[in-house]
Amino acid sequence: MGFIHRRTSKQAGKVKNLLGLALSRLAVARRPRLARKSISRGDVGQLLALGHQDRALHRAEQVIEEEKMLEAFDMIELYCNRLIEHAAQLDKPNECDEDIREAASRIMFVAGWCGDLPELLFARTILANKFGSDFATAAKEGTSIVDPMLVWKLSGDKTNMELKKKVVKDIAAENNIMVDFSELPGVGVQDRSSNVPHRHEFNHETMY
Known part of the structure; x- marks a missing residue:
């Protein structure tokens, strides 16, 4: 398609610069979240x-x-x-x-969810001009052009009981602590209000 070694336009170059700045900010944004x-x-x-x-489940x-x-x-970094x-x-x-269109759509989506990365909002404006309003x-x-797993990670319900129980069980196992949720009110009923989307495991290598 003649893209190899071709020089980018001013707008495409600006997108590159904005995304580069976002990557630098991403490294900083990770630290407090890891802590x-x-x-x-x-x-x-x-x-x-x-x-x-009960308090452990809430935490x-x-x-x-x-x-x-x-x-x-991690996904944003790849895109x-x-x-x-x-x-x-x-x-x-x-x-x-197609993988470029997918990456563009996902950057445009996350721009509205990641206040930690304001450069993505400017990149989204340029990408919108490139790809059109629809x-x-x-x-x-x-919608369907955006990875449902990414949508869930940014907008999914963190109060989902099944997910909270899994996290607590994992931490309990690490600390050799036995847990039994059967006597906690409302915990024994499976929560289906916010199911994790089914998809193949996210593979970093597929982006390259």
Whole structure:
């Protein structure tokens, strides 16, 4: 398609610069979330050791929130790198490879969810001009062109009981603590209000 070694336009170059800045900021944004995740997991372990399973389940929500965002950050990093590497394709959006269109749609979606990465909002504006209003609207709304796993990681319900129980059980196992949720009110009933989307395991190698 003639993209190899082609110079990028001014707009495509600006997208590259913005995404590069976002990657730098991403490295900084990870640190406090990693710290909060570690502290929250420690809190859950301490609460379980004291026999406060109900409070441990509640505290698990913070663990879930931080884990989901950190995993989303990993995905965002891949999308940014993909677009930076193949920015020349953005000058002919109708001829873009499918993986470039997917990366663009996902960057446009996450721009509205990641206040930690303001550069993505500016990149989204340029990408919207490149790909058109219909594409931009679908991307912003997180419809079928956006990976459902990414949508769930950014907007899914962190209070899902089954997910909280899994987190608590994992932390309990790490600390050799037995847990039994059967006597806690409302915990024995499976929560189907926010199911994790079914998809193949996310593979970093598929982006390259």
